[in-house]
Amino acid sequence: MTDQIFEGVYGTYTIDATDRREVLGYRLALTAVAIGQAGLLVQWRQLGADQLWPWMLLMAAGLGLALRWIHIYLVPLHRALQLFWLLGCLGGLALAIRSGPGAMMPALASQPLWILAIGPFFAALAGVGFKEFFCFRRPEAIGVTLLLPIALLGHLSGLLPGAITTALLALESGLLLVLCLRKFPMPAAADVGDKSVFAYLKGQAGPAEEAAL
Template sequence: MATATVLLPSAFATAPPIPTTKTLPIRNASSSKVYLLRFPSSSSSSYSFSSKLTFRKGLIKCKALRETSRDSFNGRTVYQGVYGPWAVDPSDVREVILYRIGLVTAAVSFIIAASTAFLPDGNILADIVKQDLDLFYALGTGGLGLSLYLIHIYVTEIKQTLQALWAFGVIGSLATYFSLAQPVGISLAEYVVENPTAVWFVGPLFAALTGLVFKEGLCYGKLEAGLLTFNIPTVLLGHLTGLMDDGVKLGLLGSWMALFLVFAARKFTQPIKDDIGDKSIFMFNALPEREKKALLEKLEQQKLISER
């Protein structure tokens, strides 16, 4: 069991019903890891709450807070979050790297498979790729699933919705492959290209991808992610409805490939802490409702005191 320690400010130490020396084992809302959440006593804590409260009831901004204070805790940099200081643990680094590897796997698999639309018939490379289209589809689907499992989203319901869309897309893809594509001896991707109505079955998978890139664009202001948010559904809906000619579809498909590659590559230029977000929020979300309420009341008291 991986453990991490998040120190909350001394203002929380006296918040009922949490004792000042209490250590709570809690589960991270964004993964299966268990953390030990400690509430230091007011006499031993060297931290003070300096972040402005930017949340409303039931709503917290998506973007991780900028660094408001830095210190050293067991050799690690400490960041000030909404609910207290936190540090990046080795397990956090592993999760973020796996999240990014999942995105790269999805992007590369999609680009290789989609390249057959631009290669001439009889091309050796195109023939090799067409023989393994189902393999690339499976690899891309698995990579996307890994990223959706590890993605850090403050609102758990949104994360679960994206994961459910992915699951429906997998079920629809398998059903389409075994009941429709395989009997006629073609790959799933080829069947969807030749039968636009099949988009209904595989569409949820790409809806989950659209949600992921939308989150990335919203949180980090990435242009390529914002463009992908519109590009992906446009291509699929254009193919489904038949209102888009092949030339336009190829142009949009090519831009999808280029944007997806840039999107996946640029993930490795971000600091690890950006993909983690504000870890103190995940710790807060994992607390029982009674203790959440107590902490929020204490924060409001601190805010009122600081405004005087």
């Protein structure tokens, strides 16, 4: 496929093969998160809460790669989401060490305070959902953004019984999968955004910020 030229706010820009690969990687990685979350919930319901860690690894890897390839104009926001992902993964590692990899979900169910440790991971995922809603106004994206914190904070505070928390997470998981599947027919340029804005912000950034762009 040949490079495509677009007119941006601050001049023309090109969508090239590298951009298309990054967009495909982002979409596949986010889909991996959706599949991992759905697989975890299905296995939990059908087979119990033991040995769910492979799905958690898939979610962690998928979100980490999605945040590597996502296009966000504001570098501090992008870095904040990556930091949340890292903190959440470290919290999950601490939980695995404390309870054992096979007993992570029972530990979360019985000791809701562990949600504070892994919560940043889901904050990062909710942030991706908000970005998708802000850019594309997809209703399923705002569902992902709102249902995750409602379910987790409801469980943490004890305001929501376990069955409702699980139902909300299942609904959010389904919405995330719908969001991912609807992205694949979209042109790559939609996820890349206006590259002239990135170039302008890079020109306005200080030396430290410019190195991060």
